[in-house]
Amino acid sequence: MVLVQTAMENSEQKAKTAETLLEIRNLKTYFKINGSIVKAVDNVSLKIINGEILGLIGETGCGKSVLGLSILRLLPENAKIEGNLLFRGKEILSLSKAEMRKLRGKEIVLIPQNPSTSLNPLMQIGCQVLEAVIRHHNLKKSEAVSKVLDLFSKLKLQEPPRKFRDFPHQLSGGMKQRVLMAMGVACNPKLIIVDEPTKGLDAVLRIEVVRMLKETASAAGTSMLLITHDFSVAAALAHRIAVMYAGEIVEMGKTAAVLRNPRHPYTAGLLNSLPGKGFNPIPGSSPSIISLPEGCRFHPRCSRANMKCTASHPELVKLNDDHFVRCFNVCF
Amino acid sequence: MLLMAENLSKEFFKGRLNKSRIRAVDGVSFSINQGEIMGLVGESGSGKSTVGRLLLLLLEPTEGRIYFNGKELTRLRKKELQNLRKDMQIIFQHPQESLNPRMKIYESMAEPIRLYGLADGKSREKEEILKLLETVGLTEEHLERYPHELSGGQAQRVAIARVLALKPKFVVADEPTSMLDVSVQAQILKLIKKLQREYKISFLFISHDLEVVRAISDRIAIMQKGKIVELGEPEQIFSMPRHPYTKYLINSILNL
Ligand SMILES: Nc1ncnc2c1ncn2[C@@H]1O[C@H](COP(=O)(O)OP(=O)(O)OP(=O)(O)O)[C@@H](O)[C@H]1O
Numbered sequence: 013m014v015l016v017q018t019a020m021e022n023s024e025q026k027a028k029t030a031e032t033l034l035e036i037r038n039l040k041t042y043f044k045i046n047g048s049i050v051k052a053v054d055n056v057s058l059k060i061i062n063g064e065i066l067g068l069i070g071e072t073g074c075g076k077s078v079l080g081l082s083i084l085r086l087l088p089e090n091a092k093i094e095g096n097l098l099f100r101g102k103e104i105l106s107l108s109k110a111e112m113r114k115l116r117g118k119e120i121v122l123i124p125q126n127p128s129t130s131l132n133p134l135m136q137i138g139c140q141v142l143e144a145v146i147r148h149h150n151l152k153k154s155e156a157v158s159k160v161l162d163l164f165s166k167l168k169l170q171e172p173p174r175k176f177r178d179f180p181h182q183l184s185g186g187m188k189q190r191v192l193m194a195m196g197v198a199c200n201p202k203l204i205i206v207d208e209p210t211k212g213l214d215a216v217l218r219i220e221v222v223r224m225l226k227e228t229a230s231a232a233g234t235s236m237l238l239i240t241h242d243f244s245v246a247a248a249l250a251h252r253i254a255v256m257y258a259g260e261i262v263e264m265g266k267t268a269a270v271l272r273n274p275r276h277p278y279t280a281g282l283l284n285s286l287p288g289k290g291f292n293p294i295p296g297s298s299p300s301i302i303s304l305p306e307g308c309r310f311h312p313r314c315s316r317a318n319m320k321c322t323a324s325h326p327e328l329v330k331l332n333d334d335h336f337v338r339c340f341n342v343c344f
Numbered sequence: 345m346l347l348m349a350e351n352l353s354k355e356f357f358k359g360r361l362n363k364s365r366i367r368a369v370d371g372v373s374f375s376i377n378q379g380e381i382m383g384l385v386g387e388s389g390s391g392k393s394t395v396g397r398l399l400l401l402l403l404e405p406t407e408g409r410i411y412f413n414g415k416e417l418t419r420l421r422k423k424e425l426q427n428l429r430k431d432m433q434i435i436f437q438h439p440q441e442s443l444n445p446r447m448k449i450y451e452s453m454a455e456p457i458r459l460y461g462l463a464d465g466k467s468r469e470k471e472e473i474l475k476l477l478e479t480v481g482l483t484e485e486h487l488e489r490y491p492h493e494l495s496g497g498q499a500q501r502v503a504i505a506r507v508l509a510l511k512p513k514f515v516v517a518d519e520p521t522s523m524l525d526v527s528v529q530a531q532i533l534k535l536i537k538k539l540q541r542e543y544k545i546s547f548l549f550i551s552h553d554l555e556v557v558r559a560i561s562d563r564i565a566i567m568q569k570g571k572i573v574e575l576g577e578p579e580q581i582f583s584m585p586r587h588p589y590t591k592y593l594i595n596s597i598l599n600l
């Protein structure tokens with residue numbers, strides 16, 4: 013990313029980029045399947061500033077992973093992407109393939125939800141992490157090895173020395189994801205996109221993963237896009253939270269504000285469905301992104317819906333300095 | 345009391361030449377009353393699923409006895425056990441896996457009904473299936489679909505409906521919601537509560553999520569390395585945990 017660094021010399025630019033690391037403007041990621049269009053990410057705008065963790069919350073299929081993959085342009089052939097993705101002020105969408113490769117893994121690391129394709133199947137996992145550690149830290153091999161073993165044991169990969177020699181197919185999905193996490197953290201990137209890091213983990217392991225991400229963020233000042241459907245994980249890590257529904261951001265604000273005082277009926281509904289709050293489900297189920305309801309996409313399930321909600325589509329509006337909501341009848 | 349486990353143990357043989365042995369379940373005793381939900385929590389690998397499978401004799405215990413409705417299961421003859429199996433069922437974590445991917449939902453639901461001859465004729469069968477669908481909150485339109493055309497929550501409802509067809513007295517629910525979203529999880533938990541209330545079904549509810557278990561269980565058993573280290577009512581366990589491992593688990597809850 014030489015170009016970006018030259019741009020950084022410019023002092024005006026510097027002041028700006030010191031603030032914003034990633035800015036997404038009006039991002040649309042659509043898929044074409046059998047003649048219909050899947051609007052997986054629909055007009056999303058958000059910012060992540062240096063050192064910030066942004067939690068992206070929403071239910072299965074709402075577009076979280078596609079948003080994460082879009083940032084690194086890791087989309088399948090049938091995807092069409094539109095909008096702006098500015099990383100340190102530079103447009104990601106106009107980078108060449110070579111520049112893109114440099115960006116990935118060095119400046120931005122993705123720890124995917126489905127990690128099977130991200131590890132080299134023919135290489136011992138320890139060596140893969142070791143490579144990353146050696147590449148990014150000035151360590152002797154022996155020091156690097158003990159750093160890897162240390163990361164493994166922190167992530168409760170049992171018998172680290174033996175795991176070191178295992179090949180990817182010998183690990184469960186959750187273990188592979190933790191290996192990738194160790195690798196991602198070792199790379200010291202500017203931004204980590206981590207997709208559902210705690211899904212299916214038990215409580216003890218979950219808190220370890222949370223601890224490790226927190227340590228990484230505070231030690232190295234790494235920014236994160238934390239994709240999760242787990243409110244407690246977002247609460248423990250994120251400075252701000254964006255809630256996604258059917259491809260759109262419906263609420264975004266400081267973590268405490270969103271969790272304590274949700275303004276969008278969907279956010280409020282999700283919080284009410286937590287076991288600690290009496291597990292009151294939201295009626296109905298998420299819409300198919302192929303045939304979205306007219307008006308507000310949430311209206312068929314919303315207890316606050318009125319005529320206006322079925323007729324027109326609400327915009328994301330600013331409630332106060334840092335709180336945005338897409339709803340005609342916000343909760344109080 | 346509907347079910348009682350007495351000093352239940354299970355050893356697995358592992359490694360080359362089956363030389364190493366692990367005691368996945370180690371001398372576990374507890375009982376479950378009729379219409380009671382017993383939560384079973386512990387870390388991954390602590391032996392929860394093994395306990396569940398032992399209770400249903402899907403695995404043969406290395407030691408110990410299981411009593412169901414006053415009968416000792418391990419002593420029953422094949423025929424008697426076959427009859428009892430209908431009363432004891434299991435729901436798994438991955439609902440898609442417990443449904444045959446090549447069978448339409450209607451066929452999947454009809455399978456247990458036909459197996460046990462629970463409906464005379466096609467129209468009774470359909471009637472029964474529609475009733476079950478309604479109980480679990482699905483509609484007729486789902487019947488013509490294949491499992492992959494359902495969401496995780498819908499597939500889990502089908503799995504529950506299949507179990508309900510047999511009118512069981514006891515169900516092992518092994519992490520039935522751990523792969524589901526919070527709102528869908530809430531729907532399934534509510535459904536399980538309803539089945540407990542309306543049909544007096546007893547559950548062993550296995551989970552590694554303490555808050556889920558706290559919300560749904562009448563009593564909770566905490567499992568560590570094959571042993572139950574503490575057992576009690578949720579209020580007591582959460583306000584006055586006695587065993588250090590229980591305290592450790594409670595401390596690992598991420599509070600909102
Ligand atoms: N068929 C088997 N052969 C060998 N070992 C087994 C077998 N089944 C289970 N085990 C071992 O027994 C122990 C308990 O397993 P079990 O599946 O009961 O754990 P669990 O508490 O349900 O864990 P999880 O939360 O991950 O589902 C584990 O160490 C596991 O590896």
Ligand SMILES: Nc1ncnc2c1ncn2[C@@H]1O[C@H](COP(=O)(O)OP(=O)(O)O)[C@@H](O)[C@H]1O
Pocket residue numbers: 043044045050051052070071072073074075076077078079088090301
């Ligand atoms: N390659 C693809 N082709 C067509 N549709 C896709 C593709 N990948 C994802 N989708 C659809 O895009 C939507 C968002 O998916 P995803 O981002 O994976 O959701 P999640 O929020 O669970 O991460 C879903 O409706 C999904 O089915």
Ligand code: SF4
Pocket residue numbers: 276277278308309310311312314315316317318321326338339340341342
């Ligand atoms: S706009 Fe209307 S339907 Fe949509 S969330 Fe707000 S109240 Fe509900």
Ligand SMILES: [Mg+2]
Pocket residue numbers: 073076077078125207208
């Ligand atoms: Mg995803």
Ligand SMILES: [Mg+2]
Pocket residue numbers: 392393394518
């Ligand atoms: Mg298990």
